[in-house]
Amino acid sequence: MNTGRTDPVCSDIPSAEASATGDAHPAEGSSRRRFLAQGAAAGTALAFPLVGGAQPAPVKVGVLHPVTGALAYSGQQCREGALMAIEDINKAGGIASLGGARIEALLGDAQSAPQAGAAEIEKMNEAGVSAVVGAFASAICLATTQAAARHGLPHVVDVGVADQIVERGLKNTFRFGPGYRTCAQVAVANLHVLNTAAGKPAKSVMIIHEESLFGTGTANLLSRELPGYGYEVREVVRHANPTRDFNNIVLRMKSLNPDIVIPANYYNEYALLLRTMQQQRVRPKAIYSVLGGAASSYKFLKEFPEAADGIIDCNHWFNPKDRRSAELRKRVEAKGLFFSYELFMTYTAMRLLADAIGRARSTDRAAINQALATSTFSDHFMPYGPTRFVDGQNLGAQPLMTQVSKGDIRVIIPRDYREVEPVFPLKA
8 A cells, every 4th residue: 555645854765775785876876965965954054943033953863664565555554654743743843842843754665674674774874864763574673773773873663573673782772562572471361361251162273473573473472372371282384475375374274273373474464364264264263363464454354344353463552542542543544544553653653752852852862862761751642551661672561452343443451441342252
């Protein structure tokens, strides 16, 4: 899905593919010089209002996502979330402590590849950004945060759930949402509560995951957690990205006949897997996702309502009782887009960064890193406790459990955010 959006505050960065391969287009050098010259001209303004109404210099922020390649839909959703947040911040007066300085987005395309994401970081660093928000996929975030660390460049991770991202001692890396270890533990504990309450009808599990850091790491965590609760993990199946045919995997599912199927993959593969299960009439006692790429997706629900019905997911989700989430959803849908976790997670990540820049009272990278490290950001609609970063991870973050119910996605756990009672197991 292409948003088709252009934004007057955004500057184009030369192709990451050319930089990654070393085969730069002949025009790239002049384009790079022109880009840097424009940035230098903008940087001549002082970062506070001048007599006569001169505007302070904009704060350059890199917005880096995979907007082409296999992860393009999710990357485009992330980019839209960042741009909507920047629009709201600038409309509200910009960064007040910097005299109302506006945020200027420098857009980058990670091309669904870690090396391309790292190459974009180098370009953004050369262009003089003060910080970066991105880059959705765990494997890409692992590369981009490492590249940014070489320059002391603050990097706010919007989605990437692999815990390795925040376990390397990088002082520039900050993830506001929960990692996959937390999500897996919450998911398995809640599965056991639901199954026990229902009389323990489910005893066996099959895990199907994509091959990258996100899917493999999530599957490994689940494989370790589930037996401790008495579940038999009958098989763990890995698939490539992209995968265009799940018939053999679903045939294998039929032969194993697990009570619970747990998918851990990105949107396209998740949707195709569930559609194939529907076509082959495979209906386990539960489809219980952990960070499912389509399970908590209004897009999937609209396109494949029967396949989506009843799915439970442990994932990033907004506070349904906060009116701000409903207001943003209306704006997103008015654009013809879906209010997906990619979009609202990146929207919130950008607001977190803007809050830190405001408290730093500076565009200096070290000052912004320090402001992020001591953040108590609370002006958001996520169901989190107080923000407290330890080694770059927000310990106040938590996932919610949702279920597709009566044509909508509703929170079922925890009770503080519950909208409907959970249904477990599913009807045959």
